[in-house]
Amino acid sequence: MQHYITRYVHIDGRAIYVDGTLLYGGETTDAEFLTEAYKGMGLDYPKFYKMDPLSRLAILATEALLRGRRLTQEYKPEDVAVIISCAHSSLDTDLRYQQSMATAPSPSLFVYTLPNVMIGEICIRQGIKGENTCFVSDSFDPDFQADYVNGLLTGNRAEVCISGRADYLRGEMNAFFMLVEKIPASLGEYNSQTTKQLYERQWKN
Amino acid sequence: MQTLKGQIVEQLNLQHIKPEDIGDDQPLFIEGLGLDSIDALELIVLLQQKYGIKLANPSEGPTVFKTVRSIAEYITAHKAA
Numbered sequence: 001m002q003h004y005i006t007r008y009v010h011i012d013g014r015a016i017y018v019d020g021t022l023l024y025g026g027e028t029t030d031a032e033f034l035t036e037a038y039k040g041m042g043l044d045y046p047k048f049y050k051m052d053p054l055s056r057l058a059i060l061a062t063e064a065l066l067r068g069r070r071l072t073q074e075y076k077p078e079d080v081a082v083i084i085s086c087a088h089s090s091l092d093t094d095l096r097y098q099q100s101m102a103t104a105p106s107p108s109l110f111v112y113t114l115p116n117v118m119i120g121e122i123c124i125r126q127g128i129k130g131e132n133t134c135f136v137s138d139s140f141d142p143d144f145q146a147d148y149v150n151g152l153l154t155g156n157r158a159e160v161c162i163s164g165r166a167d168y169l170r171g172e173m174n175a176f177f178m179l180v181e182k183i184p185a186s187l188g189e190y191n192s193q194t195t196k197q198l199y200e201r202q203w204k205n
Numbered sequence: 206m207q208t209l210k211g212q213i214v215e216q217l218n219l220q221h222i223k224p225e226d227i228g229d230d231q232p233l234f235i236e237g238l239g240l241d242s243i244d245a246l247e248l249i250v251l252l253q254q255k256y257g258i259k260l261a262n263p264s265e266g267p268t269v270f271k272t273v274r275s276i277a278e279y280i281t282a283h284k285a286a
Contacts, residue, residue, distance in 0.1 A: 035220075046239075049220040104254050107246035108218070 001154050004185040009064045010202040011175040016064050023064055030171035052093040052112035054168040055121045061175040062122045077129040081158035082119050083149050085135040088169040089115040130158050140165050142195035149180055206277050216251045217244050229274045245270055258283045
């Protein structure tokens, strides 16, 4: 059974691209870019301000990916999967939490000291209740991730999947999210080769 | 109370709210500002860091953190003590 990429998103810390086309270009960098983009995209979700940068990045990537769509109106919430990978886990927040321990450990930082919290934030925001997993790997592994996601969809454990990568450490960030569905789409079949092409294309621009 | 409102906004990362927009008697949790249990812990940290006050009895939390006024009254009472 074939699955298809119906939309994809890149965030490089300066701009947000949807299907390779600029959606939002920022004037700031680092964590400030995330707040600027949130405002620039006209989002209204005050909880965003309480999130750590990794979760903010993941939320922005998802908002750009699903712009104009609410997956849980099209699919059962249990049929929407979120499979994301990252390189640095929650290290950025871990370090800031460690620093906070010198005075008073911050509870609001502590709750973000796991990378899969970003997926939780996506699920809360979108009302998603399907399978979700966060993998940690040095570099993006499209072969592994495509196998995993295609397995979920082929086995009918999900009907649609938000799949990709989000990483943040000390102001350096990148996100690459794809929406993978069972309906044919012009962006191509979802497999490791297409994923590699789309992933590498953006970083060459 | 204005100073306290500013501290609450800063401590809880309520960047979408101006301190002056928080009413003295506005409920802080659920139907009011919509704060949650993590915010309650941050308020406890705020009392410790800014005022050197430790919430002696955690069950007092819902009463103490009900509004900005109730927090201010708790601070006044315990700083004087």
